[in-house]
Amino acid sequence: MTDALLQVQGLTRYFDVSKPWLNRVIERSEKQFLTATADVSFEIKRGETFALVGESGSGKSTIAKMIVALLEPSAGTIRFDGQTMNFQSSAAMRALRRRFQMIFQDPFASLNPRWHVGDIIAEPIRTFGLLRGAAVMREVGRLLDIVGLSSADAGKFPHEFSGGQRQRIAIARALSSKPEFIVCDEPTSALDVSVQAQILNLMRDLQDEFGLTYLLISHDLSVVRHMSNRIGVLYLGRLVEVADGKKLFTEPQHPYSRMLLDAVPDLALSGRRRAQVQGEIPNPISPPPGCAFHPRCPLAFDRCRAEVPQPTPPPGGEAACFALGRSG
Amino acid sequence: MAEPLLSVRDLVVEFPTRRGTLRAIDRVSFDLKEGEVLGMVGESGAGKSITGAAIIGLIEPPGRIAGGEVRLRGERIDNLPPDRMRRVRGRRIGKVFQDPLTSLNPLYTVARQLTETIRTHLDVNEKEARRRAIALLDRVGIPAAARRIDDYPHHFSGGMRQRVVIALALCAEPELVIADEPTTALDVSVQAQIIDVLKEICAERGAAVMLITHDMGVIAETADRVAVLYAGRLAEIGPVRDVIKEAEHPYTAGLMGSIPTLTQTSDRLVQIPGSMPRLNAIPTGCAFNPRCTKVFDRCRVERPDPIDRGSGRQVACWLYDRAEARHD
Numbered sequence: 001m002t003d004a005l006l007q008v009q010g011l012t013r014y015f016d017v018s019k020p021w022l023n024r025v026i027e028r029s030e031k032q033f034l035t036a037t038a039d040v041s042f043e044i045k046r047g048e049t050f051a052l053v054g055e056s057g058s059g060k061s062t063i064a065k066m067i068v069a070l071l072e073p074s075a076g077t078i079r080f081d082g083q084t085m086n087f088q089s090s091a092a093m094r095a096l097r098r099r100f101q102m103i104f105q106d107p108f109a110s111l112n113p114r115w116h117v118g119d120i121i122a123e124p125i126r127t128f129g130l131l132r133g134a135a136v137m138r139e140v141g142r143l144l145d146i147v148g149l150s151s152a153d154a155g156k157f158p159h160e161f162s163g164g165q166r167q168r169i170a171i172a173r174a175l176s177s178k179p180e181f182i183v184c185d186e187p188t189s190a191l192d193v194s195v196q197a198q199i200l201n202l203m204r205d206l207q208d209e210f211g212l213t214y215l216l217i218s219h220d221l222s223v224v225r226h227m228s229n230r231i232g233v234l235y236l237g238r239l240v241e242v243a244d245g246k247k248l249f250t251e252p253q254h255p256y257s258r259m260l261l262d263a264v265p266d267l268a269l270s271g272r273r274r275a276q277v278q279g280e281i282p283n284p285i286s287p288p289p290g291c292a293f294h295p296r297c298p299l300a301f302d303r304c305r306a307e308v309p310q311p312t313p314p315p316g317g318e319a320a321c322f323a324l325g326r327s328g
Numbered sequence: 329m330a331e332p333l334l335s336v337r338d339l340v341v342e343f344p345t346r347r348g349t350l351r352a353i354d355r356v357s358f359d360l361k362e363g364e365v366l367g368m369v370g371e372s373g374a375g376k377s378i379t380g381a382a383i384i385g386l387i388e389p390p391g392r393i394a395g396g397e398v399r400l401r402g403e404r405i406d407n408l409p410p411d412r413m414r415r416v417r418g419r420r421i422g423k424v425f426q427d428p429l430t431s432l433n434p435l436y437t438v439a440r441q442l443t444e445t446i447r448t449h450l451d452v453n454e455k456e457a458r459r460r461a462i463a464l465l466d467r468v469g470i471p472a473a474a475r476r477i478d479d480y481p482h483h484f485s486g487g488m489r490q491r492v493v494i495a496l497a498l499c500a501e502p503e504l505v506i507a508d509e510p511t512t513a514l515d516v517s518v519q520a521q522i523i524d525v526l527k528e529i530c531a532e533r534g535a536a537v538m539l540i541t542h543d544m545g546v547i548a549e550t551a552d553r554v555a556v557l558y559a560g561r562l563a564e565i566g567p568v569r570d571v572i573k574e575a576e577h578p579y580t581a582g583l584m585g586s587i588p589t590l591t592q593t594s595d596r597l598v599q600i601p602g603s604m605p606r607l608n609a610i611p612t613g614c615a616f617n618p619r620c621t622k623v624f625d626r627c628r629v630e631r632p633d634p635i636d637r638g639s640g641r642q643v644a645c646w647l648y649d650r651a652e653a654r655h656d
């Protein structure tokens with residue numbers, strides 16, 4: 001057995017974005033598909049935080065939803081603790097579901113506004129039949145305490161809380177089924193920085209205490225650097241680089257990773273001169289052929305326009321690029 | 329001393345509601361020099377946008393400026409009749425908002441919007457207006473500007489649209505540009521391009537910029553001075569380097585420590601307990617006092633006004649009051 005808790009292999013997801021049938025017939029247009037995730041493979045080790053970064057539309061949430069079984073992959077496999085997830089068998093999925101949970105970006109939308117906070121947190125406990133009777137509310141009180149709220153808050157409604165407190169409630173709920181693995185999709189991007197710090201510190205404390213494994217999704221490179229052991233960089237649905245935590249920041253391999261790092265405004269007042277960032281993200285419905293990054297890449301050459309680069313493993317990480325090692 | 333370009337004194341903005349009047353801006357004062365970039369930061373709801381809206385006379389009724397004054401080169405502009413304010417807005421103060429679509433009319437071509445604005449405010453003929461519009465589009469980085477100018481806003485990508493908005497804000501050659509979160513809706517790799525363009529062109533044309541953002545990194549790289557707002561009040565203002573490297577106000581200091589950076593080495597982020605109060609529950613005395621680690625009796629009773637700290641810095645905190653220093 002390896003120490004990988006999650007293994008994702010060749011994960012792919014298409015969305016049908018065609019016009020309605022009648023329009024297609026009249027306009028003689030083809031069906032159109034958008035590739036949100038293309039052939040993505042990575043592993044997450046037990047107890048680590050693996051992060052996915054990428055700009056809007058790069059496919060982060062699509063991957064997250066497939067991993068927590070909210071969305072079925074078009075191709076590829078997901079193995080959790082050695083067991084391949086079978087989207088056809090609801091009994092098998094149910095057994096797995098208790099072991100992973102998800103925290104979403106918008107702490108308001110993810111909490112039912114008409115339920116008491118106590119019931120929101122208790123729901124997974126009841127669904128999975130983990131506890132009964134008075135023990136349920138005792139556990140809810142304990143969870144509220146862990147996330148820095150109080151057991152008296154169980155009787156309140158979500159709207160009585162601030163954004164940061166609501167995210168704490170969402171975390172308490174995610175913890176209630178005693179999961180091993182939590183997928184956090186932009187857990188702090190709706191929060192203010194002073195509150196973000198509280199939540200990030202809390203996530204780390206909980207990881208230490210309960211040995212949790214995280215998949216952290218964010219577009220904020222500083223947050224990702226602060227939290228992660230390993231980082232995957234996505235561009236237009238493809239994983240272009242996987243690197244060890246801080247190494248991505250000191251020795252980025254892929255030209256897109258370098259460009260992204262260059263673009264981050266720097267609080268350190270180092271006065272560094274940024275390289276000019278080129279172009280914008282292309283339309284995902286008709287991505288450029290070959291390496292999808294080639295129209296913006298300072299190192300692009302003929303081969304990049306024709307062939308899709310596969311990940312090549314340099315020590316400590318991997319990147320998908322034909323020009324690895326060359327600087328630009 | 330030269331007269332400041334913009335001078336805001338004791339600005340108060342109030343919103344009457346069914347449950348009483350909310351004071352969103354409470355006696356805020358600051359100056360902006362010619363050609364200067366002033367950053368305005370603060371957490372969500374701190375009053376950044378309302379401050380900007382008050383300066384350009386865009387507070388939505390029943391909200392109103394309930395006190396103080398705003399002067400542009402010495403002339404009061406907070407009490408101008410609407411038609412005169414509209415002229416100030418287009419001609420002397422340009423605006424760039426977060427969502428480019430709210431600043432652009434979807435029914436008109438970019439050419440029409442630019443030339444109309446130019447001809448409303450400057451005495452030039454149609455041909456000259458078009459020539460200037462194309463030159464400006466070219467300058468903000470729209471490829472093939474002479475051709476693209478006849479396109480409609482929805483033909484442009486998000487980043488390109490924001491470039492058009494910048495061109496629109498600058499086409500009447502204003503003295504001041506108010507940019508409210510101009511890049512928040514854009515992707516990381518595009519944000520840096522937009523900020524660079526905005527800053528460069530304003531510098532070329534000698535326009536001052538009030539840059540509203542919650543991103544301290546952007547401020548660090550872009551602004552000359554920074555104003556920190558908290559609960560509708562000014563906590564600290566001063567040269568960017570001083571405020572970031574040696575924040576004096578306990579809130580600013582906490583804020584700086586809570587932001588993960590690309591170079592930090594510590595494992596834990598500084599954490600400010602609690603969150604910013606709502607407008608209907610601002611504590612008496614110093615608005616920050618329930619969250620402040622340095623709070624003392626006076627803070628709970630008396631509100632601190634900004635105290636001059638030399639070299640253009642002001643800090644609204646009793647720790648810096650002479651009378652307190654004598655007590656120690």
Ligand SMILES: Nc1ncnc2c1ncn2[C@@H]1O[C@H](COP(=O)(O)OP(=O)(O)OP(=O)(O)O)[C@@H](O)[C@H]1O
Pocket residue numbers: 015016017034035036054055056057058059060061062063219284
């Ligand atoms: N249900 C859907 N139908 C059609 N297209 C979809 C659907 N869900 C996602 N997409 C598309 O798939 C791509 C990836 O979307 P995804 O939400 O995974 O991106 P993301 O990286 O999470 O972006 P963001 O940072 O904006 O949350 C996008 O182009 C998106 O428009």
Ligand SMILES: Nc1ncnc2c1ncn2[C@@H]1O[C@H](COP(=O)(O)OP(=O)(O)OP(=O)(O)O)[C@@H](O)[C@H]1O
Pocket residue numbers: 343350352370371372373374375376377378379388391542607
């Ligand atoms: N029309 C309104 N009626 C009542 N209160 C309002 C109104 N508009 C704004 N406010 C309040 O004024 C305060 C300041 O709002 P403002 O939009 O200036 O915040 P901000 O600092 O720009 O925040 P953000 O970072 O979220 O944009 C907020 O508490 C807000 O709720």
Ligand code: SF4
Pocket residue numbers: 254255256291292293294295297298299300301304309320321322323324
């Ligand atoms: S494969 Fe080619 S285009 Fe793609 S990142 Fe590498 S050098 Fe650039």
Ligand code: SF4
Pocket residue numbers: 577578579614615616617618620621622623624627632644645646647
């Ligand atoms: S005035 Fe008092 S409460 Fe306010 S910031 Fe200063 S020390 Fe803290």
Ligand SMILES: [Mg+2]
Pocket residue numbers: 060061062
């Ligand atoms: Mg997403």
Ligand SMILES: [Mg+2]
Pocket residue numbers: 376377378
């Ligand atoms: Mg705002």
